Amino acid sequence: MGYRKFVRWxxxxxxxxxxxxxxxxxxxxxxxxxxxAYEKAFLSILADSICESIHDTLGKDxxxxxxxxxxxxxxxxxxxxxxxxxxxxxxxxxxxxRIIVKxxxxxxxxxxxxxxxxDYSNALDNARNVFFVEILRE
Numbered sequence: 001m002g003y004r005k006f007v008r009w010x011x012x013x014x015x016x017x018x019x020x021x022x023x024x025x026x027x028x029x030x031x032x033x034x035x036x037a038y039e040k041a042f043l044s045i046l047a048d049s050i051c052e053s054i055h056d057t058l059g060k061d062x063x064x065x066x067x068x069x070x071x072x073x074x075x076x077x078x079x080x081x082x083x084x085x086x087x088x089x090x091x092x093x094x095x096x097x098r099i100i101v102k103x104x105x106x107x108x109x110x111x112x113x114x115x116x117x118x119d120y121s122n123a124l125d126n127a128r129n130v131f132f133v134e135i136l137r138e
Contacts, residue, residue, distance in 0.1 A: 042131045043076050046124070049104040050075050057099055078121040094118070101127070108134075 050072065054063045066072050071088060074080040085093035097120040104127050105112040 038132060038135050041135075042128055045107055045131070046104060046127075047075050049107060050081070050100050053096065053100040053103050057096060078124050082120055 051063060054066065066088070071084040072081070074084075082093065082097065085096055089096060098114065098118060101118075101120065101123040102112050102114070104110075104124075108127055108130055110127060110130050
């Protein structure tokens with residue numbers, strides 16, 4: 001799979017959403033037991049998935065508003081993102097988190113079963129682990 005094979009959404013999307021935001025939270029939550037370059041690559045894929053999901057589900061204007069108000073400043077921290085999204089969308093944040101995870105899993109070629117119980121933080125940990133296993137295989 002390889003992290004180099006992923007195309008950044010914000011570099012190819014015609015809406016211009018993503019790259020210009022300079023998300024601060026991507027480098028603040030590196031796992032201590034991982035290579036910083038690989039962790040940064042995973043967090044980049046995660047940020048792309050979050051932006052794509054919000055953009056595709058709620059539109060460019062909602063994404064821009066969330067970014068401008070700082071709601072996505074710490075996207076790499078699942079608890080903080082959940083708190084921020086819940087403060088804006090209430091119970092609807094759970095559906096948005098499921099959409100984010102589904103998009104992330106598609107990018108990483110991980111099967112997604114919507115019938116299983118859902119925990120956003122655990123789903124991200126699973127994606128991160130799969131990503132690192134694939135990196136180590138290369």
